Amino acid sequence: MESVVSELEGTLLKDSDTFSYFMLVAFEASGLFRFALLLILWPLIRLTDSLGMKDTGLKIMIFVSLAGVAKSEIESVARAVLPKFYMDDLHMKAWRLFSSYDKRVVATKMPRIMVERFVKEHLRADEVVGTELCFNRFGYATGSVVDDSISQRVADIFGQQGAPTLGMARSSHHSFMQLCKEQIVPPFVTRQKQEQEALRPLPVIFHDGRLVKRPTASTSLLILLWMPIGIILAIIRITLGFTLPFWVIPYVSRLFGGKVVVKGTPPPPPLNGNSGVLFVCTHRTLMDPVVLSSVLHRQVPAVTYSISRLTEILSPIPTVRLTRIRNVDAEKIKEQLSKGDLVVCPEGTTCREPFLLRFSGLFAELTDRIVPVAMNYRVGFFHATTARGWKGLDPIFFFMNPRPVYEVTFLNQLPVEATCSSGKSPHDVANYVQRLLASTLGFECTNFTRKDKYRILAGNDGIVSYTSFAERMNKLVRTFKPFLH
Known part of the structure; x- marks a missing residue:
């Protein structure tokens, strides 16, 4: 040997x-x-x-x-x-x-x-x-x-x-x-x-912590010098988000270092009496629905789960808190769609790396007016989400970055034949939307769920090991690879 x-x-x-x-x-x-x-x-x-x-x-x-x-x-x-x-x-x-x-x-x-x-x-x-x-x-x-x-x-x-x-x-x-x-x-x-x-090491899919870059001596010094400025900048940015009309925010944000890149054509707001569109987004940070609303120039409610009360208070858009009880959540989403548009992130949790977690099929059961939206972001110093720290600080850390950039790509509304109305199962529709968004972003599809993420980060090896997860992921990537090209 x-x-x-x-x-x-x-x-x-x-x-x-x-x-x-x-x-x-x-x-x-x-x-x-x-x-x-x-x-x-x-x-x-x-x-x-x-x-x-x-x-x-x-x-x-x-x-x-x-x-x-x-x-x-x-x-x-x-x-x-x-x-x-x-x-x-x-x-x-x-x-x-x-x-x-x-x-x-x-x-x-x-x-x-x-x-x-x-x-x-x-x-x-x-x-x-x-x-x-x-x-x-x-x-x-x-x-x-x-x-x-x-x-x-x-x-x-x-x-x-x-x-x-x-x-x-x-x-x-x-x-x-x-x-x-x-x-x-x-x-x-x-x-x-x-x-x-042609072997490759098992990829790091889930990770935590606030720092984006490895803190060498020079980078650490920059972070320390920037933090007082960043805190002041975050307060200004959040205050402007509360006080200014939504259509103004994308323009004013540029004056304070922020940038939103929009691709594709967003759908018009629903007419009186018509049901709304369900925007199905990739989940990169807690800011996804807020950025989407600023691009649409109107407040679009977002489906949330397990976010802090402080984040809800700071949110400039309405939030619909889910219970994880399927029939109760389905009724909440239907009720909201009857009033207008709604934003949902079917992954259920954020992922920082170029991977998409498994999409819950619940959204596909409730409407055939589905518009996929590919969300991505770039930051310089601090990550905007964390599993270990206090989630209430997530939006503050996002706005502390010198030049946060968000990319929003609107895809075409799903044709009726690609929805459950044509007889497709919710699982098939969810997988199809996941592949569409992954292809748009250049990401890889996985079968990981929210529970998988927190089990891995918590180190519950008695339940499952990271290696077994990564093997499942690699198998799923091979399955989806033909669809990504």
Whole structure:
């Protein structure tokens, strides 16, 4: 059996600097104060590294970002936040070489708890050797680590199996490299076997956290300097949304850095006595229905579920709160459609990555006047939705971005033969609309649901594992792929 041991930083990941990952943990697990403190200490950390005292710099980062943080909170950040940033920095050639071996071990100087989830589930590693954190009896990190040799622990893993076949690292002087039969340093060359199989790591579909970009020292400084300005800007933008007529908002928003790009032709408002149109939208942020209403120049009620009361209060459009009781919700939607237009997001929850979750078929049962709308957005600093934080802050974080951009694409109203009126099942109609919207945005369709998202982010492995979800997703993508071209 062929085996490989690979360094994580600078090998499987392109960047060898771990500072930004500790900044992420500091921000998401503890807040702005610890984030700022770690940034202030960055020059000292760099000085210790330049003097060859790399363990000192690492211990400073570990202590400042993790001391006093509950183990469960560290695990939550490692599960829901960090994988997205690891994946963005993944060195694909190194990973393909790594994945072509039968037994795969990753060595890292970061705490094992910060990388294990990503490395095992997305990179398909068998074992992880990293720095071990110390926790007190109450489950809080002390900020200290267990001093242990990485090379010794790698040797213990292989035991009687013999030496690893290949060692991958930035330098042949890395401690575990001396244990390996072969050694390789960058640039990495993909083996022919792996090129033929064209494997890819399991994608990160669900992730959480407020920060859009990996907080390197320069990016972190920009974020800290921008936040006071961003808060003032958010207050101004929200106030204008409350006070100005809807038809004015798209024009005024440009004066304050916002932009809305509209494609396609929106339908006219319903005539008196006629039922309204059901706008079926992709769900990117909580702002989707509000942006749609501003484009239509009128207040269109939106179907909501599980949003905070503060968000409802701040909302400039009417909201229709669902109960998740099917017959009750159906009556609510029918009643609203009899009065006029309505917005619904059948995914039931937001997804940040270029994937669409499974569409609920309820909307297809209630009307044949369906207009699909592809919504997408771009922000610079802060994500507008979160599963871990207080949802009431979601619109505020969205408006804190320097130049938020929304893209709204209206598709043609579904022909009658594509609706339930022609005898199609709600499930078929929902899948058809999902494929239309995915094709418009260049996204991939999945079979994931709202429950799947929160189970994955919550780490309920007793119920389901991320790997099984990703395998289901890949199977569904293969099924839908012919429809996306």
